[in-house]
Amino acid sequence: MESKREQQSGYIQAPALAGPDVLPVPEPTQDLQQALDDLYHYGCCILLNALTTDQVTDLATRMDRQYAAELKLGVLGPELGPSNKKVLPNLVNKGQHYLDLVEHESTHAVARYLLGKHWLLSSLTAHLFVGATERAELIHRDQGQIPASIDFPALCNLFYLLDDFTAARGSTVIFPGSHRWPIEHRVSPPAAAKGHQVTAPAGSLFVFDGRLWHGTGANLEGHRRRAISVFCSAPWVRQQENACVSTTRDVFEQASPDLRARLGLKTYGTLGNINGTRVSHQRVAFGSTDVEFPTALIGENAELIPLPETRKM
Ligand SMILES: O=C(O)CCC(=O)C(=O)O
Structure with missing residues (x-):
């Protein structure tokens, strides 16, 4: 397949691979253009120093505090499930420090590159472990609801890392290049053992295309391994969080025009x-x-x- 340009977003798709080849994980980079090139070739990238050390410390402290406070809500709190991997939902109402990541220049550059200038915030969530896990979680494609025949991203996941990601801490298992696999390899997930685990320092922005096969790795160390996910969609995809209902009127009123647009207004x-x-x-x-x-x-x-x-x- 030749490179082809998606009319609405302007995204250019790299040629298809002949089979389900797993490419290497691209090297972490400080160079935004290199990161975008990595997204084109590998379907993922690691942009170093997207956050300062102070930002990382501040966000990590706030996330821990938020988690502890929500636990105290008991049945009024979110359903967090039995796994030691927790996802705190809807950070939109939980402080400007999270909303700043939606408007972060790296978020905009990456989301615009993959999804076009009218991209939406699909959800804003905190990912953390509260103990060890024995095995990798389900390998999936985030755009599993979108027809597999589509050769462009309709979603992308931006993980701002608040801790170093290592294999022993359950860093994400990814299959670089799988956004270019032939259609017969886009429906059933590959075996987790065939993937690579991400290694990246705290403060990095780890991005993966919605078509990339991936899943949470086994966290044998039980390290906290915190990250904030800014999950973005094309403007024609239903948002993961129903933002017009789930966002307080105060947040809407204080939001910049750009943030209001990302939320769906x-x-x-x-x-x-x-x-x-x-x-x-x-x-x-x-x-x-x-x-x-x-x-x-x-x-x-x-x-x-x-x-x-x-x-x-
Ligand atoms: O926590 C991770 O490493 C990956 C999370 C994930 O699979 C997702 O958000 O779709």
Whole structure:
């Protein structure tokens, strides 16, 4: 297959590999252009020093504090499952320090490269271990819901690492190059043992294309191994977190226009309306325009129905 350009996002797909070849893990780099080239060739990259040491320390401390506080919520807290690998959901309402990662210049550069300029935040989550695990978790492709025949990324996962990632700490098992595998190798996962584990220092940004086979490694040391996932999607994919319901009105009101758009308060072509959007805006192919929460929705016989606001109690 030749390189081909996706019309909506501008993403250029590398030629397909002949079979399910696992390429080496690309070397960590400080150079953004090299990182984007790695995404093209390998479907993953490691961008060094995306966060400063102070940012790493601050975010790691805040994540631990958040986890401890949410545990105390008992049944009101999120469902965290039996595994020692935990994912704290919806960081959007949990502090500006997390939202800053959505607007981080590296996030924008990478998401734009893979998904086009209208990319959305699909979810914002904290990943941490609270003990050892014996085996690797399920190997999967994050865009498993998207038809496997699609030869471009519809999602991408950006992991800001708050601890060094090593194999013994359960770093991610990845199959570099698998975003270029022939279609018959895109549905059933390869054996975890055939993958490579990521080695990268805290402060790095580890990115993987939504088509890349990967999974959480076994954390034999039981190290905390913290990371924040900024999960991004193409503007036509349903967001993992239902942001317009899951985001407090305070966050929306304080958000920059760019952040509001990433959360979904922007149309994309004919999608993403609130109470309908002026038709003139929808005529622009793949165009995009801001939307506002109306004070009321319109019901039968034009009855006005107040829109409930979500605010801190
Ligand atoms: O925690 C990891 O290493 C990988 C997490 C993962 O598989 C995912 O978020 O899709």
